Amino acid sequence: MKRFIGFIRKEFYHIFRDRRSLFILFGMPIAQILLFGFAITNEINNVNIAILDHSKDTSTLEIINKISNSKYFSIKQIISREAEIESVFQKGKIKAVLNFEKDFGRNLIKKKSAQIQIITDATDPNTANSITNYINAILQNYLQEKNKSIQLDYQIIPQTRMVYNQELKSVFLFVPGVMTIILMLVSAMMTSISITREKELGTMEILLVSPLKPFQVIIGKVVPYIFLSIINAAVIVLLSIFIFKMPVEGSLILLGAESVLFIITSLALGILISTISDTQQSAMMISLMGLMLPVILLSGFIFPISSMPAPLQVISNIIPAKWFIIIIKGIMLKGVGLAFVWKETLILIGMTVFFIAVSVKKYKIRLD
Template identity: 85%
Template sequence: MKRFIGFIKKEFYHIFRDRRSLFILFGMPIAQILLFGFAITNEINNVDIAILNTSKDTTTEEIINRIAASKYFSIKQMVTREADIASVFEKGNVKAVLNFERNFSKNLIKENKATIQIITDATDPNTANTITNYVNAILQHYQKELNKDVHVAYQIIPQTRMVYNPELKSVYMFVPGVMTIILMLVSAMMTSISITREKELGTMEILLVSPLKPFQVIIGKVIPYIFLSIINAIVIVMLSIFILNMPIQGSLLLLGLESVLFIITSLALGILISTISATQQTAMMISLMGLMLPVILLSGFIFPISSMPMPLQILSNIIPAKWFIIILKAIMLKGVGLEFIWKETLILLGMTVFFIALSVKKYKIRLE
């Protein structure tokens, strides 16, 4: 045990005396969090929405049919009660709910106006704002057709309410994404480079024939990065709360445990990369091209996954960052508990076991 602890201390010394590694570990997370504060607008396609139609008349049915016929929206479910709207959003199945007032058609004819409430999930403010604009455009087009032969114009008045992010702050969108990128970068890339460095210098064989067992060598390499990644996660959360004024609605303990799970998943992926890389340069290229770009493009961080082509939607399911971003938004913005994110947690856990098992097999092949 003393040898193992000494080996871990040696790894910490290696990290702290390398200024470039220290900059990547601590400088870049702070810089990205503070500088990544711009809003990114995107088009939407096939966004899942729900409908609450207590009026159930010909006018509301016609509006619903027009919305369903557009390429922008897909009606996921029909809600029967207003009290069920919150649970629909908590499950994360839809991005918006359209709530038609009672006696919609009657009010439209009698009072020349009727109300549709557009309730959106504003954990992604750009998508929420785009959804609102698209629904308004469909309603205005319908209203023009309705008023074509009418002397007294009917009015359909949309009422918009943003849940989870009423002020549409872009920081609510990019903090979970940047946190995911940083933890993936530190955990996967730095781990793969660290282990590959030993192979490249020829010192890995020396370590493997030392009194330490092979699994102790790998664990000793990984532990410093677990510790440093946890510090990074804490720093990001603290900056988000005190500098960017982002509230954390859910349990900090659950957030911490899920972050540790994702860190371990990323570390396992980094170990796997090191098994197929002969040089540090190769490990870095695989990490950047094979991890960073998919995390940015296919995780739902910037671009809505539902608007991507179906092959990319299917491919996104193998990206660990996708599931972690869903977990982060659910805990930080919606304040939900484990009962709503257990599926995503199990997927990350399964990926971790798979990466570790594959890495062990690869190392056995190499040692034979």
């Protein structure tokens, strides 16, 4: 046991004396969470739009007021001719143009129907979609208010409610994703690098010719990173609670336990990577290409798995991060307990056991 503690103390020396790894360990999680939280967002806020009003009557004025009063849009320009639309878009600031037809108000009352054209800049399709939806919603709302006085025979009034993230804050989506990425990165990449470093510098040779058993070497390498990853997970959760007001509906203990499970899964993956690579560089490349990209692209973090082509959906099942994201979204946003995530938990446990078994089998007790 004393040997083991001596080994772990040595690992901590390595970590705290290497500025680069310290930065990856502690700088990156904070930087990423702030970046995703503040800068990268799917929400629309204060989108600049232009108005082309051929009618200029009370109805159009009311609608324009309603739109400019919402926090989603700000009216930056009033134009008078169709020909100007193109040039307005080309300048790039205006993301949408509302074009009211001539005699809009009169048509609305007399013909019971009036036309409005919504033109959006679809170079960013997601934003364009959102803008159209938001404007439609405002128009619907306007009509409902107008029709209050008039008795209609039949009417369907849909009452939509977005549960678990009422305000559709994208930071709620990103926090679980970023937490997953960071735990994966720290655990898998850092352990695989630190194990291959011993191979590269030749110190593994001496460790092998010592009474330390291979599993002691591996566990000794991994233990410091378990601690550091737990600290990281805690920092991320605290940041998201206090800075982004993200709720944690479920049990913090369950969240912690699931995070530790995922950390161990990632560490097992890191060990596996170190058994197949001989240099720090190749360990890093395998970690980045083999883990980071699939985590970002296929885990459902950014792109919904349900809208992927079938083969990719199948592949996404073998990515541990997918299951972890489902678990922490459930716990943080929906407040579910273990009863609802036991299946995902079991899958993660199974993967961990598998990775460890393969690494033990592949681990070399000699040089090769």
